[in-house]
Amino acid sequence: MDALIPQGRRVFVVIDSNLKPFFGLFERYELIPIQTSEKVKTFATVEYIIEQLLERGADRSSFLVGVGGGITTDLCGFAASVYKRGIRFGFVPTTLLAQVDASIGGKNGVNFHAYKNMVGTITQPEWIYICTDALRTLSPREFRAGIAEVLKTFILFDAEYYRKAVDYFARMEAHLRKAGTCCGGECVYGQEELTEIIRKTALYKCAVVERDAFEKGERRLLNLGHTFAHAIEKNCPIMHGEAVAIGLVLAAGVSERLGLAPAGLAVGLAEDLKKVGLPTQSPIAIGVLLEALEKDKKVEGDAIHFILPRAVGEVVDRAIPLKQLEEVARDLR
Numbered sequence: 001m002d003a004l005i006p007q008g009r010r011v012f013v014v015i016d017s018n019l020k021p022f023f024g025l026f027e028r029y030e031l032i033p034i035q036t037s038e039k040v041k042t043f044a045t046v047e048y049i050i051e052q053l054l055e056r057g058a059d060r061s062s063f064l065v066g067v068g069g070g071i072t073t074d075l076c077g078f079a080a081s082v083y084k085r086g087i088r089f090g091f092v093p094t095t096l097l098a099q100v101d102a103s104i105g106g107k108n109g110v111n112f113h114a115y116k117n118m119v120g121t122i123t124q125p126e127w128i129y130i131c132t133d134a135l136r137t138l139s140p141r142e143f144r145a146g147i148a149e150v151l152k153t154f155i156l157f158d159a160e161y162y163r164k165a166v167d168y169f170a171r172m173e174a175h176l177r178k179a180g181t182c183c184g185g186e187c188v189y190g191q192e193e194l195t196e197i198i199r200k201t202a203l204y205k206c207a208v209v210e211r212d213a214f215e216k217g218e219r220r221l222l223n224l225g226h227t228f229a230h231a232i233e234k235n236c237p238i239m240h241g242e243a244v245a246i247g248l249v250l251a252a253g254v255s256e257r258l259g260l261a262p263a264g265l266a267v268g269l270a271e272d273l274k275k276v277g278l279p280t281q282s283p284i285a286i287g288v289l290l291e292a293l294e295k296d297k298k299v300e301g302d303a304i305h306f307i308l309p310r311a312v313g314e315v316v317d318r319a320i321p322l323k324q325l326e327e328v329a330r331d332l333r
Contacts, residue, residue: 001065001129004090009063012056014049014076016068019094019137026067030056036071038233041111043119049079060084066125069095070102070240074120077108081123090127094134096146097241100153100201103128105209105219116230118297122214130202132195140176144277145241151272152225152248153201159313161200168193169276176277220317223298224307225251228282231292235284245278248309250289250332255308257328260316265309286332294322 005011013026017033032052034045053062064087066076073091080089093103106124109117135143147169154162168190205222212219225247232243252266270280282289298305303319310316 001092004127004129005065006063006088009061010058011063011065012053012058013065013067014072014079015066016072016094019068022067022137026065029065034072034075036068038071038111038116041071041075043110043112045075046079046082046110049075050083053079053083058083058087060087062087064089065092066090066103067092067094068098069093070098073098073103073125074108074110074117077106077123077125078110078121081108081121086123088126090125090129092129092131092134095138096135096143096198097149098146099130099132099135099198100146101149101205104202104205105222106213114234115295115297116233124209124213130198132191132198135194140277141239144173145239147276148225148241148244148248148273148278150197150201151276152222152244153204155248155269155309155312156221156224156315157204157313158200159311161197162312165197166272166275168197173275173277220305221307221315223305224248224309224315227251227293227296227298227304227306228289230296231289232282232284234292235288238279238283242279245273246280246282249273249280250282250329251306252309253332254306254320254325254329255310255316258308258318258320260308260318261310265311269309269312282332286329290322290326290329293325 011029012032013029014032014034016036023031032049064076064080066073073093077089080087091103093099106122107120108123109120112118150165154165208219208222225244228250229243229247232238232246249266249270252261252269255261256263256265273280293304296304303321306318306320307315308318
Protein backbone atom coordinates (compact mmCIF):
# COMPACT_ATOMS: atom_id res chain seq x y z
CA MET A 1 0.00 0.00 0.00
CA ASP A 2 2.84 2.39 0.81
CA ALA A 3 3.73 2.61 -2.89
CA LEU A 4 0.26 4.02 -3.58
CA ILE A 5 0.66 6.94 -1.18
CA PRO A 6 1.70 10.19 -2.92
CA GLN A 7 5.18 11.17 -1.82
CA GLY A 8 5.77 14.30 0.26
CA ARG A 9 2.23 14.50 1.63
CA ARG A 10 0.89 14.19 5.14
CA VAL A 11 -1.23 11.06 5.39
CA PHE A 12 -4.14 10.57 7.76
CA VAL A 13 -5.70 7.14 8.25
CA VAL A 14 -9.36 6.87 9.27
CA ILE A 15 -9.48 3.38 10.73
CA ASP A 16 -12.12 1.19 12.36
CA SER A 17 -11.36 1.13 16.09
CA ASN A 18 -12.09 -2.63 16.10
CA LEU A 19 -8.90 -3.11 14.06
CA LYS A 20 -6.65 -2.02 16.93
CA PRO A 21 -4.32 -5.05 16.55
CA PHE A 22 -3.46 -3.70 13.08
CA PHE A 23 -2.81 -0.09 14.06
CA GLY A 24 0.92 -0.81 14.02
CA LEU A 25 0.82 -1.41 10.27
CA PHE A 26 0.00 2.27 9.83
CA GLU A 27 2.22 3.72 12.57
CA ARG A 28 4.12 5.93 10.13
CA TYR A 29 0.87 7.79 9.43
CA GLU A 30 -1.49 9.82 11.61
CA LEU A 31 -4.39 7.67 12.82
CA ILE A 32 -8.00 8.75 13.32
CA PRO A 33 -9.76 5.74 14.90
CA ILE A 34 -13.57 5.78 14.70
CA GLN A 35 -16.39 3.63 16.03
CA THR A 36 -18.33 1.82 13.29
CA SER A 37 -22.02 1.03 13.31
CA GLU A 38 -25.04 2.26 11.37
CA LYS A 39 -25.90 4.42 14.40
CA VAL A 40 -22.68 6.44 14.05
CA LYS A 41 -22.70 6.62 10.25
CA THR A 42 -23.87 10.21 10.56
CA PHE A 43 -22.89 13.84 10.07
CA ALA A 44 -21.61 13.83 13.65
CA THR A 45 -18.88 11.30 12.83
CA VAL A 46 -17.96 13.17 9.64
CA GLU A 47 -17.66 16.33 11.73
CA TYR A 48 -15.40 14.47 14.17
CA ILE A 49 -13.08 13.40 11.32
CA ILE A 50 -12.99 16.97 9.98
CA GLU A 51 -12.28 18.34 13.46
CA GLN A 52 -9.33 15.95 13.78
CA LEU A 53 -7.99 17.03 10.39
CA LEU A 54 -8.30 20.69 11.32
CA GLU A 55 -6.72 20.28 14.76
CA ARG A 56 -3.76 18.42 13.24
CA GLY A 57 -3.25 20.96 10.49
CA ALA A 58 -4.25 18.90 7.45
CA ASP A 59 -4.19 21.03 4.30
CA ARG A 60 -5.43 20.55 0.73
CA SER A 61 -2.33 18.53 -0.16
CA SER A 62 -2.97 15.99 2.60
CA PHE A 63 -4.06 12.45 1.75
CA LEU A 64 -6.77 10.48 3.58
CA VAL A 65 -6.93 6.67 3.77
CA GLY A 66 -9.98 4.72 4.98
CA VAL A 67 -9.21 1.33 6.55
CA GLY A 68 -12.16 -0.88 7.50
CA GLY A 69 -15.54 -1.99 6.22
CA GLY A 70 -18.10 -0.09 4.21
CA ILE A 71 -19.10 2.24 7.04
CA THR A 72 -15.50 3.35 7.48
CA THR A 73 -14.90 3.88 3.77
CA ASP A 74 -18.17 5.82 3.39
CA LEU A 75 -17.34 8.14 6.29
CA CYS A 76 -13.75 8.61 5.12
CA GLY A 77 -14.82 9.29 1.53
CA PHE A 78 -17.50 11.76 2.61
CA ALA A 79 -15.08 13.67 4.85
CA ALA A 80 -12.39 13.74 2.16
CA SER A 81 -14.81 14.94 -0.51
CA VAL A 82 -15.91 17.98 1.52
CA TYR A 83 -12.85 18.88 3.62
CA LYS A 84 -11.41 22.11 2.18
CA ARG A 85 -13.67 21.42 -0.83
CA GLY A 86 -12.01 18.08 -1.45
CA ILE A 87 -8.73 16.27 -0.73
CA ARG A 88 -7.37 13.07 -2.29
CA PHE A 89 -8.11 9.73 -0.66
CA GLY A 90 -7.84 5.94 -1.01
CA PHE A 91 -9.32 2.87 0.64
CA VAL A 92 -8.12 -0.36 2.25
CA PRO A 93 -11.37 -2.35 2.61
CA THR A 94 -11.14 -5.14 5.21
CA THR A 95 -14.53 -6.87 4.83
CA LEU A 96 -15.74 -8.98 1.93
CA LEU A 97 -18.72 -6.67 1.41
CA ALA A 98 -16.47 -3.62 1.22
CA GLN A 99 -13.97 -5.33 -1.09
CA VAL A 100 -16.56 -6.32 -3.69
CA ASP A 101 -19.04 -3.46 -3.35
CA ALA A 102 -19.07 -0.75 -0.69
CA SER A 103 -15.62 0.73 -1.34
CA ILE A 104 -16.07 0.75 -5.13
CA GLY A 105 -17.87 3.43 -7.08
CA GLY A 106 -17.38 6.71 -5.25
CA LYS A 107 -20.67 6.76 -3.32
CA ASN A 108 -19.94 8.20 0.12
CA GLY A 109 -23.18 8.31 2.08
CA VAL A 110 -24.30 8.92 5.64
CA ASN A 111 -27.57 8.08 7.29
CA PHE A 112 -30.08 10.80 8.14
CA HIS A 113 -32.62 10.10 10.86
CA ALA A 114 -33.77 6.53 10.12
CA TYR A 115 -32.92 6.57 6.41
CA LYS A 116 -29.80 4.89 5.04
CA ASN A 117 -27.40 6.86 2.85
CA MET A 118 -29.90 9.68 2.46
CA VAL A 119 -27.12 12.28 2.20
CA GLY A 120 -23.81 11.88 0.43
CA THR A 121 -21.40 12.64 -2.37
CA ILE A 122 -20.11 10.80 -5.42
CA THR A 123 -16.35 11.23 -5.42
CA GLN A 124 -13.97 8.49 -6.53
CA PRO A 125 -11.03 7.31 -4.43
CA GLU A 126 -7.63 7.46 -6.12
CA TRP A 127 -7.13 3.76 -5.42
CA ILE A 128 -8.54 0.76 -3.58
CA TYR A 129 -6.08 -1.74 -2.09
CA ILE A 130 -7.71 -5.16 -1.63
CA CYS A 131 -5.93 -7.72 0.55
CA THR A 132 -7.79 -10.99 1.14
CA ASP A 133 -5.67 -11.68 4.25
CA ALA A 134 -7.74 -8.97 5.95
CA LEU A 135 -10.76 -11.27 5.75
CA ARG A 136 -9.19 -13.40 8.50
CA THR A 137 -10.37 -10.74 10.95
CA LEU A 138 -14.04 -11.46 10.18
CA SER A 139 -16.51 -13.66 11.98
CA PRO A 140 -18.37 -16.15 9.76
CA ARG A 141 -21.49 -13.98 9.99
CA GLU A 142 -19.61 -10.89 8.80
CA PHE A 143 -18.08 -12.87 5.97
CA ARG A 144 -21.43 -14.30 4.85
CA ALA A 145 -22.86 -10.78 4.63
CA GLY A 146 -20.45 -10.06 1.80
CA ILE A 147 -21.50 -13.17 -0.11
CA ALA A 148 -24.88 -11.57 -0.84
CA GLU A 149 -23.23 -8.75 -2.81
CA VAL A 150 -21.09 -11.24 -4.75
CA LEU A 151 -24.12 -13.30 -5.78
CA LYS A 152 -26.08 -10.15 -6.60
CA THR A 153 -23.37 -9.11 -9.05
CA PHE A 154 -23.40 -12.47 -10.81
CA ILE A 155 -27.22 -12.51 -10.94
CA LEU A 156 -26.85 -9.25 -12.87
CA PHE A 157 -24.04 -10.14 -15.23
CA ASP A 158 -22.81 -13.73 -15.22
CA ALA A 159 -25.03 -16.82 -14.83
CA GLU A 160 -22.08 -19.19 -15.25
CA TYR A 161 -20.01 -17.58 -12.52
CA TYR A 162 -23.07 -17.35 -10.28
CA ARG A 163 -23.16 -21.15 -10.17
CA LYS A 164 -19.42 -21.33 -9.52
CA ALA A 165 -19.71 -18.84 -6.66
CA VAL A 166 -22.68 -20.63 -5.08
CA ASP A 167 -20.74 -23.90 -5.26
CA TYR A 168 -17.64 -22.35 -3.68
CA PHE A 169 -19.47 -20.60 -0.84
CA ALA A 170 -21.63 -23.68 -0.17
CA ARG A 171 -18.43 -25.73 0.25
CA MET A 172 -17.06 -23.06 2.56
CA GLU A 173 -20.28 -23.05 4.61
CA ALA A 174 -20.14 -26.84 4.95
CA HIS A 175 -16.51 -26.53 6.08
CA LEU A 176 -17.41 -23.93 8.70
CA ARG A 177 -20.26 -26.02 10.05
CA LYS A 178 -18.11 -29.13 10.18
CA ALA A 179 -15.30 -27.29 11.93
CA GLY A 180 -17.81 -25.94 14.44
CA THR A 181 -15.82 -22.77 14.89
CA CYS A 182 -16.44 -19.05 14.77
CA CYS A 183 -12.81 -18.34 13.91
CA GLY A 184 -12.59 -15.76 11.16
CA GLY A 185 -9.43 -17.44 9.89
CA GLU A 186 -11.51 -20.35 8.64
CA CYS A 187 -13.28 -17.99 6.26
CA VAL A 188 -10.46 -18.06 3.72
CA TYR A 189 -10.96 -21.72 2.87
CA GLY A 190 -9.75 -22.07 -0.73
CA GLN A 191 -8.10 -18.64 -0.84
CA GLU A 192 -7.03 -18.69 -4.51
CA GLU A 193 -10.59 -19.43 -5.59
CA LEU A 194 -11.90 -16.72 -3.28
CA THR A 195 -9.40 -14.20 -4.65
CA GLU A 196 -10.61 -14.84 -8.20
CA ILE A 197 -14.27 -14.45 -7.14
CA ILE A 198 -13.46 -11.12 -5.46
CA ARG A 199 -11.47 -9.93 -8.48
CA LYS A 200 -14.22 -10.81 -10.93
CA THR A 201 -16.95 -9.23 -8.78
CA ALA A 202 -14.99 -6.02 -8.27
CA LEU A 203 -14.18 -5.71 -11.98
CA TYR A 204 -17.85 -6.02 -12.94
CA LYS A 205 -18.75 -3.14 -10.63
CA CYS A 206 -15.77 -1.04 -11.75
CA ALA A 207 -16.85 -1.43 -15.38
CA VAL A 208 -20.39 -0.27 -14.62
CA VAL A 209 -19.19 2.71 -12.58
CA GLU A 210 -16.76 3.73 -15.33
CA ARG A 211 -19.65 3.88 -17.80
CA ASP A 212 -22.19 5.50 -15.44
CA ALA A 213 -20.58 7.10 -12.38
CA PHE A 214 -23.61 9.20 -11.42
CA GLU A 215 -26.30 6.50 -11.72
CA LYS A 216 -28.15 7.96 -14.70
CA GLY A 217 -28.79 4.57 -16.27
CA GLU A 218 -26.84 1.32 -16.10
CA ARG A 219 -25.57 1.83 -12.55
CA ARG A 220 -29.14 1.56 -11.31
CA LEU A 221 -28.82 -2.17 -11.93
CA LEU A 222 -26.51 -2.43 -8.93
CA ASN A 223 -29.52 -1.65 -6.72
CA LEU A 224 -30.83 -5.19 -7.27
CA GLY A 225 -32.08 -6.43 -3.89
CA HIS A 226 -31.33 -3.13 -2.18
CA THR A 227 -34.73 -1.47 -2.34
CA PHE A 228 -36.28 -4.02 -0.01
CA ALA A 229 -32.98 -4.35 1.87
CA HIS A 230 -32.89 -0.70 2.93
CA ALA A 231 -36.49 -0.90 4.11
CA ILE A 232 -35.63 -3.98 6.19
CA GLU A 233 -32.56 -2.30 7.68
CA LYS A 234 -34.62 0.74 8.62
CA ASN A 235 -36.90 -1.42 10.75
CA CYS A 236 -34.67 -4.24 11.98
CA PRO A 237 -31.13 -4.60 13.40
CA ILE A 238 -29.71 -6.78 10.63
CA MET A 239 -26.45 -6.78 8.68
CA HIS A 240 -26.59 -5.10 5.27
CA GLY A 241 -25.62 -8.23 3.37
CA GLU A 242 -28.26 -10.27 5.18
CA ALA A 243 -30.88 -7.69 4.20
CA VAL A 244 -29.66 -7.79 0.58
CA ALA A 245 -30.07 -11.58 0.51
CA ILE A 246 -33.69 -11.22 1.64
CA GLY A 247 -34.17 -8.36 -0.82
CA LEU A 248 -33.01 -10.55 -3.71
CA VAL A 249 -35.66 -13.15 -2.90
CA LEU A 250 -38.39 -10.52 -2.48
CA ALA A 251 -37.43 -8.82 -5.77
CA ALA A 252 -37.63 -12.19 -7.53
CA GLY A 253 -41.07 -12.72 -5.99
CA VAL A 254 -42.29 -9.36 -7.30
CA SER A 255 -40.83 -10.17 -10.72
CA GLU A 256 -42.73 -13.46 -10.83
CA ARG A 257 -46.01 -11.80 -9.88
CA LEU A 258 -45.58 -9.17 -12.59
CA GLY A 259 -45.04 -11.90 -15.16
CA LEU A 260 -41.42 -10.89 -15.78
CA ALA A 261 -39.83 -14.06 -14.40
CA PRO A 262 -40.86 -17.72 -14.50
CA ALA A 263 -42.42 -19.30 -11.43
CA GLY A 264 -39.80 -20.80 -9.16
CA LEU A 265 -37.09 -18.15 -9.55
CA ALA A 266 -37.55 -16.83 -6.01
CA VAL A 267 -37.55 -20.34 -4.53
CA GLY A 268 -34.41 -21.22 -6.48
CA LEU A 269 -32.57 -18.11 -5.29
CA ALA A 270 -33.69 -18.77 -1.72
CA GLU A 271 -32.32 -22.31 -1.86
CA ASP A 272 -28.94 -21.06 -3.09
CA LEU A 273 -28.77 -18.35 -0.41
CA LYS A 274 -29.59 -20.87 2.30
CA LYS A 275 -26.75 -23.12 1.07
CA VAL A 276 -24.26 -20.32 1.75
CA GLY A 277 -25.69 -19.50 5.18
CA LEU A 278 -27.77 -16.42 4.41
CA PRO A 279 -31.33 -15.60 5.54
CA THR A 280 -34.12 -15.52 2.95
CA GLN A 281 -37.27 -14.46 4.82
CA SER A 282 -38.12 -10.94 5.92
CA PRO A 283 -38.05 -10.53 9.70
CA ILE A 284 -40.71 -7.81 9.47
CA ALA A 285 -44.19 -7.72 7.96
CA ILE A 286 -44.51 -6.84 4.28
CA GLY A 287 -46.88 -3.99 5.18
CA VAL A 288 -44.15 -2.33 7.24
CA LEU A 289 -41.73 -2.74 4.33
CA LEU A 290 -44.13 -1.16 1.88
CA GLU A 291 -44.64 1.83 4.18
CA ALA A 292 -40.87 2.35 4.34
CA LEU A 293 -40.56 2.05 0.55
CA GLU A 294 -42.78 5.10 0.10
CA LYS A 295 -39.91 7.23 1.45
CA ASP A 296 -37.19 5.51 -0.57
CA LYS A 297 -34.98 7.90 -2.58
CA LYS A 298 -35.82 5.95 -5.75
CA VAL A 299 -39.49 7.03 -5.55
CA GLU A 300 -40.46 9.37 -8.39
CA GLY A 301 -44.02 10.66 -8.25
CA ASP A 302 -46.27 7.74 -7.37
CA ALA A 303 -43.87 5.04 -8.62
CA ILE A 304 -40.66 3.46 -7.41
CA HIS A 305 -37.78 2.17 -9.53
CA PHE A 306 -37.07 -1.51 -8.98
CA ILE A 307 -34.41 -3.72 -10.48
CA LEU A 308 -36.10 -7.07 -11.02
CA PRO A 309 -34.51 -10.38 -12.06
CA ARG A 310 -35.98 -12.17 -15.04
CA ALA A 311 -33.49 -15.02 -14.60
CA VAL A 312 -29.98 -15.44 -13.25
CA GLY A 313 -27.93 -13.27 -15.60
CA GLU A 314 -30.85 -11.12 -16.79
CA VAL A 315 -32.60 -8.21 -15.05
CA VAL A 316 -34.92 -5.36 -15.96
CA ASP A 317 -35.35 -1.81 -14.59
CA ARG A 318 -39.03 -1.08 -13.96
CA ALA A 319 -40.90 1.87 -12.47
CA ILE A 320 -43.70 0.24 -10.48
CA PRO A 321 -46.66 2.31 -9.23
CA LEU A 322 -46.72 2.07 -5.44
CA LYS A 323 -50.34 0.94 -5.53
CA GLN A 324 -49.48 -1.92 -7.89
CA LEU A 325 -46.48 -2.88 -5.76
CA GLU A 326 -48.71 -3.12 -2.73
CA GLU A 327 -51.05 -5.45 -4.61
CA VAL A 328 -48.40 -7.83 -5.97
CA ALA A 329 -46.24 -7.86 -2.83
CA ARG A 330 -49.03 -8.40 -0.32
CA ASP A 331 -48.39 -12.14 0.10
CA LEU A 332 -44.59 -12.12 -0.10
CA ARG A 333 -42.65 -13.60 2.78
